Amino acid sequence: MGKRILVVGVDGGVGSALAARLRAQGMQVTGTSRRRPVADTAGACIPLDLASDLSGWTPPGTIDIAYLCAAMTGLAGCRDDPQTADRINRHNTLLLARRLADAGAFVVFLSTSLVLDGLAPRAAADAPRKPACDYGRQKALAEDGIAALGASAATLRLTKVIRSGMPVLGNWPADLAAGRTIHPFDDLRMAPIRVDHAVEALVAVGHGSEGGLFQVSATHDITYADAAFHIAERLGVPRDRVSPCRSDEAGVILIANPRHTSLDATRLEQTYGIAAPSPFDALDALAPP
Template identity: 25%
Template sequence: MKKLLITGAGGFLGWNICRIAVRRYEVTGVYHRRHAGFPDVACVQCDLTCYAEVKAMMRQLRPDAVIHAAAIASPDQCLEDPSGSRRINVDAAVSLAGLCGEASIPCLFISTDLIFDGTSPPYSEASDPTPINLYGEQKVEAEQAMRARHGEMIICRMPLLFGDVPSGARSSIQPLIYTLTAGTEMALFIDEFRTPVSGTTAAAGILSMLEKKPELIHLGGKERISRYDFGKLVAAALGKDASAIRQDLAANSSRPAARPRDVSFDSSKAFSLGYRPQTIEKEIAALICISTAKAKIELPSG
């Protein structure tokens, strides 16, 4: 079995990738403060912003490939801590690409749809990045600098993700499930659009791209949907009254970082390579089933 190193293993996406990758690879999950708690995945603790630690870890583990999913993934957090977020989102990513280059192994970097300004969707791999917040700027800088450092980069740009999470992490759907379950009113934007997929679909797509090795790929879903309509689908899957969800406009948002209105992806290149996301409705239904069975959705803080 080939050895695969996955960073961000204590976070939402890294955890989902580890869970699937373990079927085909000898996986080591890299966590930072929050342990992923896998029974069947070896985990190592590492602060990826410390070059000496990362170098020692790479030397000791000698992976055959690296998937880099660790980041400060919140646009608001990046704005609050520009230099701290830069250290992990840009500097650590570029250093890791350099170490992968020295070891002659592929490095798959997780990027985002938030590198686009949202004014001319759908966005394909040929679209020029036009970030409107610091998080998007950092991701674009990382993409370019990693590519300059290492010839074997695979860049997977991800859409909005939702799904099952490890303890202490969150995706976009957990707050919705909690609010709807509690019967509390909420407002969701009717004018912010994405092409979301579940963490499971995203992880499977990412792992398949590790084999196919495109230089750049968009792994969006097949449907463009507003936050509001997404919320209604979650309410329906939970059997809850959707009237608790009010329509709102993004212009009323008090979020500190700017958000693009419509960063829907054109993922036809990935579809032609065999990437097959299910409908959002089916993905949500499957997730609600898992969550109900586990009966352990935690209310995330913040």
């Protein structure tokens, strides 16, 4: 009999891919969703809204591994409604984590490179946390709460996760193929990873049940303009269809714009053999040959 898994936020980009992988491996997966009707039709799913009062919440039966994938991730939303964002990203997330751990589950929490200041590349796991946005601050506080659970929990700190159909980058291949010019920012950086790379790390950490902090990242940062040129080359599209610009030239004020987003993923490689990929590996998933 496979392990009993809970995926909080099963209809998100990472949560849905994680649930699919675990079910393919024979795990018994229960998902949660705040949407009505419940969106996960591939298996058991229960309603759960992290913005609501969860003081009476209890785990849905016996759970071996619980993945906390749900969050309020929009930087503008977290800035404009910090009370709701804190309830979702910190307070209720930690409430679930504590009750799941108390019930015997190993808890895996998804965090972000935005808990750091981004001044140095390949930031170490023990680098001082100096978040520059409300979302990063809420995640940093949640990391503290997860760490307090000791060996019962692990945090996975992720860089940007790339998947088909995602906003902005996900539209670039179709726009380029249709002859449209795209305008990526040359002052915005990322160390992108494929969603299946993130899922591989999550599965390994969950089944390994080794607590503490793991980081998941590409080997180095690239700009969004670098990414657009790579996709254009892969599609055989002329480079002049990519017209980079600065964010402020496009009238966009970036809430957080770290100089570097890449993380040191050494512990993940040493413990589970999962090496950091090239950032261009993730982009190839958007524009297959």
